[in-house]
Amino acid sequence: MRESFPGLLRAEWTKLRxxxxxVATLLGAAVLTTGLSLLAASASKTDMNVHPNFVVGPxxxxxxxxxxxxxxxVTGNTTLTVRVASLVPPRVRERVNVDGNGMTLLDNxxxxxxxxxxxMIKDGTRSGSSYAAVLLTGADGVRMQxxxxxxxxxxxxRGTRWLRLVRTGNTITGYESADGVAWRRxxxxxxxxxxxxxxxxxxxxxxxxxxxxxxGGVSSVGERPTTASATFDSITLDGAAEWAGEQIxxxxxxxxxARGGEHAEAGGGFAVTGTGQVGPKPPDDDIVExxxxxxxxxxxxxxxxxxxxxxxxxxxxxxRATFAATPRRGRVLAAKALVxxxxxxxxxxxxxxxxxxxxxxTLRDNGFAPPAFPQPSLVDGPVLRAVLxxxxxxxxVAVFGMAVGMLLRRSAIAITLTxxxxxxxxxxxxxxxxxxxxxxxxxxLAGGLATQRAKPPTIxxxxxxxxxxxxxxxxxxxxxxGLALGLAWWRLRRADA
Numbered sequence: 150m151r152e153s154f155p156g157l158l159r160a161e162w163t164k165l166r167x168x169x170x171x172v173a174t175l176l177g178a179a180v181l182t183t184g185l186s187l188l189a190a191s192a193s194k195t196d197m198n199v200h201p202n203f204v205v206g207p208x209x210x211x212x213x214x215x216x217x218x219x220x221x222x223v224t225g226n227t228t229l230t231v232r233v234a235s236l237v238p239p240r241v242r243e244r245v246n247v248d249g250n251g252m253t254l255l256d257n258x259x260x261x262x263x264x265x266x267x268x269m270i271k272d273g274t275r276s277g278s279s280y281a282a283v284l285l286t287g288a289d290g291v292r293m294q295x296x297x298x299x300x301x302x303x304x305x306x307r308g309t310r311w312l313r314l315v316r317t318g319n320t321i322t323g324y325e326s327a328d329g330v331a332w333r334r335x336x337x338x339x340x341x342x343x344x345x346x347x348x349x350x351x352x353x354x355x356x357x358x359x360x361x362x363x364x365g366g367v368s369s370v371g372e373r374p375t376t377a378s379a380t381f382d383s384i385t386l387d388g389a390a391e392w393a394g395e396q397i398x399x400x401x402x403x404x405x406x407a408r409g410g411e412h413a414e415a416g417g418g419f420a421v422t423g424t425g426q427v428g429p430k431p432p433d434d435d436i437v438e439x440x441x442x443x444x445x446x447x448x449x450x451x452x453x454x455x456x457x458x459x460x461x462x463x464x465x466x467x468x469r470a471t472f473a474a475t476p477r478r479g480r481v482l483a484a485k486a487l488v489x490x491x492x493x494x495x496x497x498x499x500x501x502x503x504x505x506x507x508x509x510x511t512l513r514d515n516g517f518a519p520p521a522f523p524q525p526s527l528v529d530g531p532v533l534r535a536v537l538x539x540x541x542x543x544x545x546v547a548v549f550g551m552a553v554g555m556l557l558r559r560s561a562i563a564i565t566l567t568x569x570x571x572x573x574x575x576x577x578x579x580x581x582x583x584x585x586x587x588x589x590x591x592x593x594l595a596g597g598l599a600t601q602r603a604k605p606p607t608i609x610x611x612x613x614x615x616x617x618x619x620x621x622x623x624x625x626x627x628x629x630x631g632l633a634l635g636l637a638w639w640r641l642r643r644a645d646a
Contacts, residue, residue, distance in 0.1 A: 157480060161488040168461075171454050174493060178450035181501030186443030186504035190511040193439050197432055197521040204277040204398075204430075205520045207341035211295040211432065214276040217397025217410025217426025218269070219381075220350030221390050223316075229250050231268050231351050232329065232383035234418065238264035239375035240285035241358045252271035252360035252371060253583065255608065260300045261428025262356045266379030270349045271323060272342050276398045279340035281321035282352075282427070283312045285374050287377070293323035297337035297429050304336040310381070319343060329383060331572070338395070350392065353379045353410060353423030361609050365584030368496045368611040374424050376410070382418030396424050402426050424585050433610055436517045437525055437535050437603035440508035444539050444601060448546055448571060455547035456552035456563040458489055459554030478641040482555065486548050486634060493547040497540035501525070505536065531603035537625050545623075545630045546571065546594060554639055570594050577611025586613035590622065597626040 166172055197203060197211075206212035215244040226614055243254050257263075267284025283303075291303030291310060303325050304310075311326040321343075323335040355377035362369045396409030410423035505527070513524065525532045547566070554563040575597035578586035590596040598614035599606075599622030606618050614622065 152509065153191035154480060154484065157484040158488060161481075161484045161516075162492075165492060167490055171457065174450050174454050175227065175496050178447040178454075178493070178590055179496050179503065180544075181450055182443040182447030182500035183503045183507060184443060184499070185446040186440055186508045187511065188441045189439060190213065190508035190515070193512060193515055193517070194206045195432075195516040195521075198516065198518060203521065206277050206297040206429070207279045208296065208298060209271075209520050210297070210523075212277055213398075213426045213428060213522050214278075214297070214350045215396075215428040216351055216354035216427055217221070217421060217423035217425075218274065218348070218352045218393050218397050218410065219394040219412050219419060219421060220269075220271075220274070220348040220352075221386075221392055222346055223270075223349045223386070223388070224346040225606075226317050226324065227349065227387045228315045228349075228385075229268050229349050229387075230329075230383070230385045231309065231381050232309065232311045232418075233266050233285045234309055234380040234382050234643065236285055236287060236307075236308050236349075236379045237267045239355050239358075240376050241272065241375060242250045245360055250362055250369065252362040252369065253393065255359040255361050255370075255511065257356065259361065259428065259498065260289055260292060260302070261294065261297070262426065264353075264355045264375075264382070265427075266353050266377070266423075268314050268349075270314055270316060270340075270347050272347055273345060274348055274395065275504050278413045278425075279342040280312065281323070281327065281338040281340050281343075283314055283323035283335060285312065287311045291325045291335065291337065293335040294427070296340050296451045297427070301337055302538070304333070304449075312552070314349070314502075316347075325462070340479070340538065351381045351384070351419070351421070352397075353421045353565050354425050354427055355376055356413035356426040357424075362582070363586075364580060364612060366579050368609060370609045376422055376424045377418065378422040380418055380420050382416070384418065389400075389449065392419070394421070395424075405595050407423075411601055432521055433604070433607045433615075434517070434522075435602050435604040435615070436509065436512050436617070437532055437600045438511070439512060440505045440611070441501060441516070441535065441539055441601040443508075444501065444543060444598065445572075445575075447497065449568065450498075451497070451547040452550040452567045452571070453564055455489055455550030456554040456560055456567065458485065460558055460560040460563060463558045464560070477592060479638050481550075482634065482638050484642060485551060487525065490548045492543045494540055494544035497543035499629065501536050501539050501543075505532075525603060525632055529603070538619050540596035542600045542626055543621060545626045548571065549594070549626075549630045549633050552637040553639035554634070575613065579611060581613075584608060584616070587616040590617045591625060594629055595624055596622040599623065600628070606646055 500580035
């Protein structure tokens with residue numbers, strides 16, 4: 150009588166838990182995950198919160214608030230209308246040389262980035278204060294933005310545009326027009342802290358060009374300021390007084406002299422040049438990723454268990470008894486994969502959660518603290534995703550190791566091969582320059598390490614897996630595990646035990 154599949158699962162579970170070394174190694178995977186994470190957290194430090202150019206917005210988040218502002222005070226309800234007659238964005242080089250090191254321009258698709266000319270109402274002139282703005286951008290058309298977080302797209306026009314801001318109480322409404330006659334409402338905003346008397350006017354900003362260079366185990370990031378220019382005319386403001394221009398934000402030369410944009414009256418309007426950016430600026434460093442770096446150590450233990458779970462029966466000749474009881478070898482393979490995968494997943498979840506909870510306080514003490522680094526919670530969506538997918542990655546690699554063991558039937562060779570397939574792409578990805586490591590992560594098991602990140606992908610960090618998202622990362626590991634299991638099943642059907 151053939152054994153039922155539930156009975157087969159019980160038999161495989163009994164095999165796994167009856168070997169004390171395997172159980173100890175499974176538990177050791179959780180300990181190693183936690184231990185390496187704590188070690189990495191102790192060695193990681195930052196001074197982001199005390200950096201002289203660090204700015205916090207009205208919601209307590211890191212922002213950048215630098216631009217040239219031609220403004221005047223206004224009290225109560227008001228309306229400002231301006232025609233942006235022209236906007237000339239900066240010319241930016243794709244590559245630069247810094248101390249003999251070639252660096253490549255970093256593409257920035259953020260709607261808050263690029264050159265912009267617009268109108269704004271702001272809580273004074275302090276960098277980081279509340280604001281609402283309607284702006285014409287060099288790449289994304291017209292937009293309405295406020296408090297470094299809200300972004301509402303308008304038309305995609307890049308040519309001459311009339312812009313209007315209307316304040317009614319605490320509500321700011323933005324409009325645009327192609328001819329100054331027919332107006333289109335873009336949206337509304339309610340800035341967090343906008344007093345009765347605020348500064349209103351027109352401005353120009355131009356995001357610094359960010360250049361990156363990575364490879365050889367290091368990653369470098371550098372900024373170069375850019376300048377855009379614009380002309381404004383047809384300016385109407387309720388109760389208008391004299392306009393004054395100034396650079397907002399901490400742009401200074403090494404000698405402490407203020408630098409930035411300028412303005413000049415021209416033909417009844419104003420010609421304005423500006424530099425800087427208005428928008429969010431969270432650091433690329435991901436404290437969840439740092440706290441979960443111990444996953445790499447835990448993987449090594451799980452690979453050993455996975456391979457030995459397959460090869461030990463061949464070494465002892467017990468596999469013949471297993472196939473005699475269950476001739477359908479695919480069922481045996483499936484039962485082994487499910488038992489090992491479920492066991493590894495439970496252990497990995499415990500290890501990952503412990504690593505996160507224990508490493509975060511150390512990271513906080515080492516500078517990774519609010520406001521630059523908001524403290525994550527396990528119930529936060531990106532954090533929970535990182536926990537569950539990281540554990541899934543570890544379990545899938547264990548199953549992959551088991552399948553390799555069924556294929557090769559030699560413990561040392563199978564363990565070595567699996568470890569190399571995980572670690573070699575990490576080493577190569579750290580050494581290779583530019584964006585080449587991205588494709589390495591898309592096509593190897595090492596891409597699964599991207600599951601540790603709670604933040605979006607970036608190419609500014611030395612860790613190659615930070616260049617891809619967690620979805621593609623876990624998908625490539627699923628594909629590897631599925632392929633290895635398919636090949637193991639094929640060999641089981643064709644070759645004797």
